[in-house]
Amino acid sequence: xxxxxxxxxxxxxxxxxxxxxxxxxxxxxxxxxxxxxxxxxxxxxxxxxxxxxxxxxxxxxxxxxxxxxxxxxxxxxxxxxxxxxxxxxxxxxxxxxxxxxxxxxxxxxxxxxxxxxxxxxxxxxxxxxxxxxxxxxx
Numbered sequence: 001x002x003x004x005x006x007x008x009x010x011x012x013x014x015x016x017x018x019x020x021x022x023x024x025x026x027x028x029x030x031x032x033x034x035x036x037x038x039x040x041x042x043x044x045x046x047x048x049x050x051x052x053x054x055x056x057x058x059x060x061x062x063x064x065x066x067x068x069x070x071x072x073x074x075x076x077x078x079x080x081x082x083x084x085x086x087x088x089x090x091x092x093x094x095x096x097x098x099x100x101x102x103x104x105x106x107x108x109x110x111x112x113x114x115x116x117x118x119x120x121x122x123x124x125x126x127x128x129x130x131x132x133x134x135x136x137x138x
Contacts, residue, residue, distance in 0.1 A: 001033065001036065001042060001044055001063065002014075002046065002047070003046060003053065003063065004027055005017065005055050005058045006053060006058065007054075007055055007065065008054075008056070008098045009065035009067040009091065009095075009097060009098070010044070010063070010065035010066050010079045010082070010091050010096075010098065011058050011061045011064065012037070012044065012061070013027070013058035013059055013060050013061065013063075014027055014028055014033055014062040014063065015027055015028075015029055015060040015062050016060055017059055018059060019059070020059070020060065031062075033063040034061075034064060037063040037064040037065075037069075038074050038076065038077055039076045039077075040076070040078070041078040041080055042078065042080065043079075043080040043082070044081075044083070045082075045083050045084075046082060046083070046084040046085070047084075047085055048085060049085055049086040064077060064079075065096070066079055066096030066097075067095065067096055070096065079091050082098065085104070086103065086104055087100055087103045087104060088100075088101040088102045088104075089101055
């Protein structure tokens with residue numbers, strides 16, 4: 001699935017950007033995101049890795065992240081990871097937070113480095129030694 005907004009725990013927003021009562025942008029809507037993320041293995045593809053997409057907290061939760069799934073006791077929740085145009089991330093960091101698994105060749109030394117995804121107030125992502133998805137990234 002795609003995600004116009006996603007936070008460090010994999011909560012996804014497909015509905016609206018901005019305050020709930022007065023959103024600034026209307027998106028495609030939830031579709032089956034909540035059911036898919038609650039009951040099926042899910043990965044995200046983000047075509048443009050940026051701080052507009054990777055936000056501290058999504059404006060509306062349409063896809064359930066690791067933190068909410070744990071709180072709600074969702075036994076079939078299986079959020080595998082996030083593949084962007086710059087990197088691969090998983091959700092195996094501390095408290096289910098995203099962490100950097102690998103950087104695509106040629107993407108690690110620019111100002112749009114995948115390490116600069118979340119604001120500096122967030123905990124830094126750590127590099128994982130190997131891709132746990134081993135060939136199943138998408």
